[in-house]
Amino acid sequence: MPRESERPRRVTVRRTGPLLVEGPVEVVLEDGSVVCSRRFTVAICTCRRSRAYPWCDTSHRRRVGTAETRSDERRPDERRTDEGKAEP
Amino acid sequence: MTATSGTRPDTPAPSPPLPEPRGALSAAVVGALRGTHAVLPPARETERADAYGEDLHLALYTLYELHYRGFACVDDRVEWDPGLLRLRGDLERRFLAALRADLPPGGDVAEAMAALLVEPVMDDGNSVSHFLQDEGQLGHLREYAALRSLYHLKEADPHAWVIPRLRGRAKAAMVAVEYDEFGAGRAEDVHARLFADLMTDLGLDPAYGRYLDAGTAEALATVNLMSLLGLHRSLRGALVGHFAAVEVTSSPGSRRLARAMRRAGAGPAARRFYDEHVEADAVHEQVVRHDVVGGLLADEPHLAPDVVFGIEATGLLEDRFGRSLLAAWRAGRTAPRRPLGPPPVRPGPEGRSRDR
Structure with missing residues (x-):
């Protein structure tokens, strides 16, 4: 999609979700490696829980379950306490 | 555009055969x-x-x-x-x-959407993607893909019909998501094509309509809902609600299905389809919720009950479909109406079959 260079790139901030950046986007990670997404909009993880970091994979969502299921030991990566809230 | 199918210089895309009647x-x-x-x-x-x-x-x-x-x-x-x-x-x-x-009458959009935006910590026993992730065999994945092919081989097509019925923010956002679904200008990245590649990887025939006779009532109903909502302008609010429900629930479900594909040893194309949907639908969810649903309701607030109806009807039919799959698999039965048959004979070195 053509995008005029004089038009600022829009970044949309949401309190409880990812940062939405008009694509394509390159992200430089802490170790210096560079990853690129060419999507029209790119969702960048801000909760740091994503398993596809730096891209959002919806891991910020509030997890619901009983106390019993919360202590489930089968999948350690699924046992995260969650302070996040579902978005309005 | 022509009303009749005249002769064309290149071979037209083949249409599927008529299905066998069931009543x-x-x-x-x-x-x-x-x-x-x-x-x-x-x-x-x-x-x-x-x-x-x-x-x-x-x-x-x-x-x-x-x-x-x-x-x-x-x-x-x-x-x-x-x-x-x-x-x-x-x-x-x-x-x-x-x-x-x-479906229960009433309800508001924020509530209906909020109910979709939470993830169960663990399987409640009714989730197909959890079942496939945890105990899915290659046979289950083949059956799942064959039944889902009724939609995925026309992925995003039913939703394209809503475009001329939207305006402004909702239209721009809907088209952006559809553009992504249709490969962002690249034929090899069209999601329906990625699904055809997945089917080939699983030893299924990717020909359009090939598994219609195998499709159960529950599987057909999920696709009929999309066509119904897409073809009627009067149901545009419900189509948008339906689309939001699909996009919101897709990303975590796709992650589980990607894991299921890896566990069962499926090929790279099978894994790619679901990997792509984890990331793509995390974006689509945001755009659809805030701009397509938000834009439509800013424009036409009276459509809110229809948006809720679209969300709820999707949930009802997806639950019915899921229960029918799990009931069959847990009883050791096959889920499709017909045996899927052996993998199709691959074409020669000319390459993989386009949809026959």
């Missing part, structure tokens, strides 16, 4: 399309039909297919045959009335 309604539709059946069932017959049954849903699916790719040996112009459209309307009324009767 009086689908027999009448298939017969009418073959030209062997002159009389279509009157409204009193559709009023008595099982609104979730396979006869009604195959009849409806077949009539809807005339708007997508049609059928081999059926004149493309019957898409606008008044008698068939009358019958389609009767079937749709029966289906819609059942959905409205089975």
